[in-house]
Amino acid sequence: MPAISYSKEVIRDLIxxxxxxxxxxxxxSGYKDDDRFDKYIEVLQEKVPxxxxxxxPLSDELYIVQKGTERIVKCGCGYEFGDxxxxxxxxxxxxxxxxxxxxxxxxxxxxxLDPKYCEIREHYCPGCGAQLEVDVVPFGYPAVFDFLPxxxxxxxxxxxxxxxxHKEFKDMTYELTRKWGKEDETS
Amino acid sequence: MEQKSVKKGIGWDGKxxxxxxEEKERLYKEIGCYYxxxxxxxxxxxxxxxxxxxxxxxxxxxxxRETTRMISASPIVREVAELAVAIYTPEGDCILQSTGIxxxxxxxxxxxxxxxxxxxxxxxxxxxxDCFTSNDNYIAGMHPADIYDIMPIFWGGKLVxxxxxxxxxxxxxxxxxxCMPSGATERFVEGLRFSAEKTAxxxxxxxxxxxxxxxxxxxADLFFLDRKGAMAADIKVRxxxxxxxxxxxxxxxxxxxxxxxxxxxxxxxxxxxxRTVPGxxxxxxxxxxxxxxxxxxxxxxIDRITLVPCDFHIxxxxxxxxDFDGVGSWGWHASNITPSALTGTVCMLLGSTIAxxxxxxxxxxxxxxxxxxxxxxxxxxxxNIASGMFFSWPINGGALWIGQQSRAFFxxxxxxxxxxxxxxxxxxxxxxxxxxxxxxxxxxxxxMTEQGGVGGSGxxxxxxxxxxxxxxxxESDMGNVEVWELVLPLLWMxxxxxxxxxxxxxxxxxxxxxxxxxxxxxSLVSLDTSPAGHAEKIGCNSGMFGGYPGxxxxxxxxxxxxxxELIEQKRPLAHGIIRSPGESDLEQNIRGxxxxxxxxxxxxxxxxxxxxxxIYNGGGAxxxxxxxxxxxxxxxxxxxxxxxxIDRCRRIYCVDARYDEKAxxxxxxxxKTAELRNKRRQERLAKGMPAKEWWQKRRQDMVNGNMPLLxxxxxxxxxxxxxxxxxxxRAFWQLVEDFTF
Numbered sequence: 072m073p074a075i076s077y078s079k080e081v082i083r084d085l086i087x088x089x090x091x092x093x094x095x096x097x098x099x100s101g102y103k104d105d106d107r108f109d110k111y112i113e114v115l116q117e118k119v120p121x122x123x124x125x126x127x128p129l130s131d132e133l134y135i136v137q138k139g140t141e142r143i144v145k146c147g148c149g150y151e152f153g154d155x156x157x158x159x160x161x162x163x164x165x166x167x168x169x170x171x172x173x174x175x176x177x178x179x180x181x182x183x184l185d186p187k188y189c190e191i192r193e194h195y196c197p198g199c200g201a202q203l204e205v206d207v208v209p210f211g212y213p214a215v216f217d218f219l220p221x222x223x224x225x226x227x228x229x230x231x232x233x234x235x236x237h238k239e240f241k242d243m244t245y246e247l248t249r250k251w252g253k254e255d256e257t258s
Numbered sequence: 259m260e261q262k263s264v265k266k267g268i269g270w271d272g273k274x275x276x277x278x279x280e281e282k283e284r285l286y287k288e289i290g291c292y293y294x295x296x297x298x299x300x301x302x303x304x305x306x307x308x309x310x311x312x313x314x315x316x317x318x319x320x321x322x323r324e325t326t327r328m329i330s331a332s333p334i335v336r337e338v339a340e341l342a343v344a345i346y347t348p349e350g351d352c353i354l355q356s357t358g359i360x361x362x363x364x365x366x367x368x369x370x371x372x373x374x375x376x377x378x379x380x381x382x383x384x385x386x387x388d389c390f391t392s393n394d395n396y397i398a399g400m401h402p403a404d405i406y407d408i409m410p411i412f413w414g415g416k417l418v419x420x421x422x423x424x425x426x427x428x429x430x431x432x433x434x435x436x437c438m439p440s441g442a443t444e445r446f447v448e449g450l451r452f453s454a455e456k457t458a459x460x461x462x463x464x465x466x467x468x469x470x471x472x473x474x475x476x477x478a479d480l481f482f483l484d485r486k487g488a489m490a491a492d493i494k495v496r497x498x499x500x501x502x503x504x505x506x507x508x509x510x511x512x513x514x515x516x517x518x519x520x521x522x523x524x525x526x527x528x529x530x531x532x533r534t535v536p537g538x539x540x541x542x543x544x545x546x547x548x549x550x551x552x553x554x555x556x557x558x559x560i561d562r563i564t565l566v567p568c569d570f571h572i573x574x575x576x577x578x579x580x581d582f583d584g585v586g587s588w589g590w591h592a593s594n595i596t597p598s599a600l601t602g603t604v605c606m607l608l609g610s611t612i613a614x615x616x617x618x619x620x621x622x623x624x625x626x627x628x629x630x631x632x633x634x635x636x637x638x639x640x641x642n643i644a645s646g647m648f649f650s651w652p653i654n655g656g657a658l659w660i661g662q663q664s665r666a667f668f669x670x671x672x673x674x675x676x677x678x679x680x681x682x683x684x685x686x687x688x689x690x691x692x693x694x695x696x697x698x699x700x701x702x703x704x705x706m707t708e709q710g711g712v713g714g715s716g717x718x719x720x721x722x723x724x725x726x727x728x729x730x731x732x733e734s735d736m737g738n739v740e741v742w743e744l745v746l747p748l749l750w751m752x753x754x755x756x757x758x759x760x761x762x763x764x765x766x767x768x769x770x771x772x773x774x775x776x777x778x779x780x781s782l783v784s785l786d787t788s789p790a791g792h793a794e795k796i797g798c799n800s801g802m803f804g805g806y807p808g809x810x811x812x813x814x815x816x817x818x819x820x821x822x823e824l825i826e827q828k829r830p831l832a833h834g835i836i837r838s839p840g841e842s843d844l845e846q847n848i849r850g851x852x853x854x855x856x857x858x859x860x861x862x863x864x865x866x867x868x869x870x871x872x873i874y875n876g877g878g879a880x881x882x883x884x885x886x887x888x889x890x891x892x893x894x895x896x897x898x899x900x901x902x903x904i905d906r907c908r909r910i911y912c913v914d915a916r917y918d919e920k921a922x923x924x925x926x927x928x929x930k931t932a933e934l935r936n937k938r939r940q941e942r943l944a945k946g947m948p949a950k951e952w953w954q955k956r957r958q959d960m961v962n963g964n965m966p967l968l969x970x971x972x973x974x975x976x977x978x979x980x981x982x983x984x985x986x987x988r989a990f991w992q993l994v995e996d997f998t999f
Contacts, residue, residue, distance in 0.1 A: 088721055103672065193946075201939070213991065221574060
């Protein structure tokens with residue numbers, strides 16, 4: 072069977088939501104294209120206004136990019152959040168919905184959502200003001216680290232082209248909070 | 259018909275089923291392939307022949323499912339199609355499965371395995387024409403309403419496999435409303451219970467079984483016809499398989515079924531490697547259970563919130579691992595989960611999101627591992643708990659898991675596979691369960707699933723969500739009104755979308771169909787929200803990529819309604835017409851006692867002819883992406899179609915528009931829209947708190963214990979039960995090593 076492949080234009084239209092539904096349906100139902108990831112990255116790289124190489128998109132706004140020897144999370148606008156192994160939410164702006172008026176605006180029908188029990192946290196990019204994630208968690212739950220990719224395993228074992236400068240697959244968020252904790256003690 | 263009942267060695271090669279099962283386990287453990295199949299000779303020799311073989315089996319399962327629908331009388335089967343059929347190896351491993359409620363597929367296999375381990379072969383006897391019925395969730399299963407009818411398949415006097423059919427029953431003789439009662443805290447009030455019992459011999463139900471059903475539930479005809487429908491499916495599949503064996507030969511059959519499982523095991527690992535990205539994902543769910551306001555016995559009438567964190571790992575070797583470390587305690591209520599139920603959940607989730615090519619089977623399941631700490635919410639230590647809602651995590655947590663897997667699809671570029679979470683039916687209990695006298699004057703009880711499947715889906719990465727995409731069944735159907743009206747004392751007054759009810763986002767969630775009903779020709783109906791509601795004070799879902807979780811489910815009941823007076827005066831009734839959130843024809847037209855039911859509870863009033871019920875089961879389906887990035891053309895479409903009011907259009911999407919009376923459509927002001935959106939970004943930058951400040955503020959709240967008692971108890975429970983999660987929780991907030999609230 073010949074390998075399935077779609078043009079870069081088709082991939083661009085697909086990710087921008089412009090591809091007609093019958094074509095999308097046919098892509099869903101068909102065999103997956105082996106070169107998707109590379110074309111996807113090419114399309115995304117053309118879209119962003121900066122030059123760092125995209126290693127992995129995390130959302131429609133956030134990307135893990137290679138910056139020198141580091142791998143950092145970067146917004147489409149160019150704002151840099153730091154090492155991809157730290158939860159980027161701890162470098163964002165946070166707004167917690169706490170008033171009845173704010174809740175009613177979003178949820179005008181009967182509900183018992185209670186800000187004493189529940190935090191609805193909006194995370195904004197400090198660079199452009201884009202809303203990047205909205206988490207709904209019990210009051211006091213740590214910032215949710217949605218996805219920590221095992222980038223080295225992905226590039227080495229699945230794509231067959233290892234990344235330079237191996238990075239340990241480790242959640243480094245706690246090193247940041249430890250630093251903040253120490254700063255609090257000394258202040 | 260084969261009449262042979264063999265006490266020993268009914269397996270194809272003369273071994274007992276137990277010996278065959280043990281051999282299979284040993285081979286997998288030692289070699290790492292299903293049945294030790296390092297090579298796939300049938301596949302290698304003639305792949306097309308194996309493909310034809312697989313298609314025959316799959317067609318048999320699908321045809322069996324449709325057969326049941328022709329025989330059953332229950333709308334849950336005929337209309338909503340809450341059933342599934344699967345074919346198993348002699349050891350109880352699924353080979354191929356129909357569509358439907360596939361969460362049960364591995365669980366019917368677990369029942370077979372249980373029968374093997376319990377030595378049914380010698381002690382009960384397993385013969386051609388036997389049917390074994392099970393809804394005992396201690397053995398396996400999701401809740402007592404889902405009944406498994408399992409039949410052995412013999413060829414040449416030897417057992418070559420099994421076929422199983424699962425059907426959801428709307429009533430099985432439990433405490434009112436007869437199915438999934440909110441007040442059940444122990445298994446002993448959950449109605450008819452079959453613990454893998456032989457209920458038919460020679461393809462006929464036994465009289466003892468029939469008598470037990472007749473005396474054991476309120477709507478025995480529905481229950482009994484479903485059993486006949488299930489057995490018809492089983493027989494149809496069994497006979498088809500015999501024909502397949504005649505055509506292909508029994509040796510080919512026995513080898514082929516094992517190869518199909520090993521092929522799928524390898525295929526699933528390959529799919530994961532081609533479509534996802536390895537790594538760690540985190541999600542969490544909370545279960546609010548307030549039994550103090552229900553009818554639970556005093557020693558179980560406890561209010562609690564239980565935390566269920568879930569770390570989902572995609573391993574470099576393509577395997578999935580779900581780690582429930584940090585989960586809280588189990589409790590005396592119907593909403594715990596078991597490792598068995600979680601195994602079913604994995605089948606449901608994988609079968610509808612990644613292993614959806616019709617070949618999902620035990621091979622898919624072999625690629626997934628879980629950590630389910632003993633003596634917790636996901637692995638209770640008592641066999642006596644109620645099991646009415648083992649769907650608790652599958653639907654809430656399962657929906658969130660779908661979102662996390664979608665992140666992996668998105669990162670890899672397969673944006674078309676992305677679905678954001680839609681917890682739906684289990685997010686907030688609604689009054690779908692009724693009991694009392696029906697419009698024929700008979701006692702009845704019923705768990706109506708019409709609304710369960712018609713909540714909107716979450717948004718997708720490249721388009722808006724759709725209507726009707728429940729986690730628990732891939733092809734949902736709310737059924738025909740006329741059929742529901744035959745069995746329930748309700749008149750369907752309206753099925754409608756309502757405005758401003760969605761998960762807001764660049765791509766919003768799909769609209770939910772709200773149901774409006776009038777109680778009909780009865781003076782005695784009690785309503786129960788069932789134990790299906792777990793999210794009241796804490797939302798059940800998060801958004802994705804900046805979208806919001808959607809409108810929580812809600813219900814309204816109006817008792818002592820003035821409907822008869824309105825009819826006499828020829829004035830309008832209520833049909834669920836809502837022009838804006840404050841303008842509902844229910845409240846505008848109907849006078850009476852308005853009740854907003856609590857979840858996990860009975861409505862403490864009796865409904866009668868003319869009273870009204872309204873159910874919205876959107877359940878918080880999520881939007882995707884920043885709402886102010888939504889294409890104004892899509893916003894206009896929502897305005898034109900009554901899904902959005904101009905008020906929220908301006909405030910949430912930051913799109914300005916006006917209605918053109920002449921053209922009868924909305925016109926978007928592009929310049930003003932750009933201005934509003936820019937202003938919103940500036941507002942966010944001004945009001946957003948740097949994360950470090952938020953962390954410092956919230957950390958003080960944690961240290962000082964500034965939160966409600968139920969939350970402190972919830973956290974203390976998880977801190978005491980977990981190993982890894984407590985360390986991460988304390989490290990995040992920089993709390994001392996032995997910190998508790």
